[in-house]
Amino acid sequence: MADIVDARAIHKHFGPLHVLKGVDLTVAERELVFVIGPSGSGKSTLLRCLNRLEEPTSGSILVDGIDMLDKRTDINRARQRIGMVFQSFNLYPHMTALGNVALALRKVLKQGRAEAEQRAQAALARVHLADRADHYPGQLSGGQQQRVAIARAIALEPRVMLFDEPTSALDPELVGGVLQAMRELREDGMTMVVVSHEMGFARAAADRVVFMADGMKLEEGPPGQIFGDPQHERTRAFIRQIERH
């Protein structure tokens, strides 16, 4: 079976800054890959290259068989298959929860209002927010906002979901609800790439953990191995430091 994500030798420069130094990342169907690493190691940049929010300097990226870096690829069509969830939620503040989820259905899938809202409502139900459909983001807690953001992404029925520190901006008591939504997504068979510091979640749900440092993938393996018996000194140091907090 072909991998859903197949990224090879990704390099990314920001001016003189060499941020990604030849990173490979493959994600099989239904796999949950967890990406960890110190601040500034390029985790977000790697994720953002996958749906081309960032243009890699060189390398190749296939997502669900589509060449993301080919100029002839219809990037908007390709992005329908890649859901993304941001640290800061990025909900549209002038739209209700339902409107947030329905927008892409209307603009991208060209669904009529009724059809889009019906599907948006179903997506909200999947994150247990059916009763908050007519709330504006400002009327929702951070955890609820992030779950709406998840609903907005899964409403398009993507082939893979990218999470960039989805719980980092949340008060501790709100983290659980978001992780629960992600866990359920995983149980439904969603392919996921998660950048996060939630090591408990990684241990429980990840198939594979990737450790990044200085724009390189230093080590990867099952969570038991990466957390229990890391091979690389930098991985060990990083995990010790995380565990202490």
Next chain:
Amino acid sequence: MSNWDRFLDSFFNLRVMADQLPKIVDGFFLTVVLALCIVATGLIAGLLLAVVRALGIRPLNWLIIFVVDLFRALPPLVIIVLLYFGLPAMGMELSGFGAAWLALSLVLMAFAEEVYWAGITAVPKGQWEAARSTGIGFLPTLGAVVLPQALRMTIPPLTSRTIAITKGTALASVVAVPEILGAAQAGVSFSFNPSPLTLGALAYLILFLPVVILGRWIETRFAWKR
């Protein structure tokens, strides 16, 4: 005649006022029409420029910035006079009304573009990224996600700008447009008495005082509420 009587006769001569009232009323409605034309054209043209600027095509943006700075730098009266007396020399006839409308629309367009642009750039990058990551294209993202947020921010500064520039309709009197000031000045020449100017000032108050009050209300209503 005491000084006080002379003052009353000069500025509050009721006979002259009654005589000139119909002309001032006509001028009032002409000012309203001219102002509405300027507001519609200026605000729409400014928005179009800001949208084109958002496309980020370098040479085009330089051109937009040049045009915008040009019309912000030139005094509106100079633009009106240039269009009115200059265009015929180039074979294009323009009425006084047309010159005033075009000139003030260009000025409002320039200021409005800057305000819209500031609004667009003030919308967080994450809003673009969220929409684009779901496959929504550039223009639909601008139209459905960014502009509604940007426009909300621009309403207060745009309101005060618009009021300031529409008051410039009085400049049209220079190119023989019988709007309020023009009609009042004509009345003064006709009756050898400045009382029509008092009527004119009253007409401006009746027209713009409600607009200023409305503007104040709009500014408080839409000012940073999130």
